[in-house]
Amino acid sequence: MKQAALVAKAQGIAFALAEYRGAPMVDTDAALQSKVDDLLPAVIQGLTARAGMASVADDVEPVPGSVVYAGSLDAVTQHFHERLWTDGLPVIPPTRERVAAFLTFTDRSPDDILAVLPQESREASILSIAVNGVMAGCRPEYMPVLVAIVEAIADPHFHLEDAGSTPAWEPLVIVSGPIIKQLDLNHGAGVMKVGRQANSSIGRFLRLYLRNICGYRIPPGDGDKGSIGYSFNVALAEDEDFAARIGWPTFGLDQGFPAGTNLVTVQSVLCITPPVYSAGTRAEDHARQFVAVIGNAFAYWAYRGLRHNVSHPLIVVGPAIAEVIAREWSKDDLRRYLWEHSTMPASRMQGFAVQTAGLGIDFHDLVQRGHIAADYIASDDPDRPVRTFLNARDIGLVVAGDPGRNQSRGYLPNANQGVRTSRRVELPRDWASKLAACA
């Protein structure tokens, strides 16, 4: 209800709300009917009495770029915590001087507006990116990456409006290109763990931005309906030298950009698989293990990719594993193997769909709409195997991790929410000299 009211206010529309109390998926039919009866007066009232509008014009807010507080680090931290302007951790105070340093790393004006973002309809200004970048602990030279991240999530293709949905997905930033080395992003041992400034603070920036500009705040905020979540993702970078050495295209190339392009890609991650340890000297030794662990882990949520006709699963392949596979297979070969061999009984997929939201999968309808191939309905056997990956093409493969270990991991997206979206990183004039001055 609070999220709905927040969105209505930000959209400038007035509508009445009637709340079903509790979780309908666990109520008996009788309980459901009783609860609907309880909300009927609110439904009738809402349809017959003009709803009042809580206008944002009623809110008096500071002018962007204005100083809103002055105090010690502790006092600033407390001030920001009380206003829900942090992620619960201390922030670097966004002073005018610090923000100005970030702004030197973009040729754009601080007043430039990239987009108006859901769900609070706030302007994604260059200034707001700099301020939140400071707060997250970024360095000024990360600014071009931060701008590209916001451009990516502002693309309607990404579906930022779903970032506060109940599955509680988190965005993941993947950085490609020479800027990986220039900003000292970790792509080796301990990748995806906090600890390296660039990876950690860039990941934290995006979470802060989703809170402060988009309004996705867990209670006592109103905008995030995530039920049980997990922490923000640090930024992921690829070991591009290793990928080149084994003859695999980089992840950036896979997204359709020329070699050497500085790129950020953002996508949703709903959950992370266990570490996949695999052994052997043949490509299939490892691919089989990916199917067994990652394919199985992704099976539960597979129906969503099929239903929404979009899914961008991601696998971070350990360099040692990638090297073995690359001796025999291209990345497309690996993708095709995973797609062909990751299956589950159709009845199981049906069961997962019904348990989650109440509606099963209509395979015939999905075939008719072109989401899935006709072989999904090749027989009426409820336990016939059906593929869990929507397609081979969109399985993302990033080479990263400890080259001395035989480990990989899978990252499950949330189908049509947080759809994989890439943007070039636009560097400022005199990038090299500015970067050198930071060293």
Added chain:
Amino acid sequence: MNEIEPRYEVLWPLARRAVRNTAAAARAPDLAGRTVGFLWDHIFRGDAMFARIREALVARYPDIRFVGHEAFGDTHGSGREAVLAALPARLRERGCDEVISGIGA
């Protein structure tokens, strides 16, 4: 400690809102003879809720009419952009005076 601790002047970390208010439509005093459309995001038993609402409203307003959610499509599924874009025209075509929309995801 406070004597030597720096004092920070900090900028507002949010941004201006860009909102255009849309006035609410006038409401009828009751639902007699009105046409109510149902919009659904195809999750969490909205269909069962709509059935109950429909039953209760018919009991109270015998000449009320309804347009089922099937007429509009899944507001949360694949192709939702097209569903939402077509919505104003479809609501007009079907003569909807009011709408009840299920939300929650």
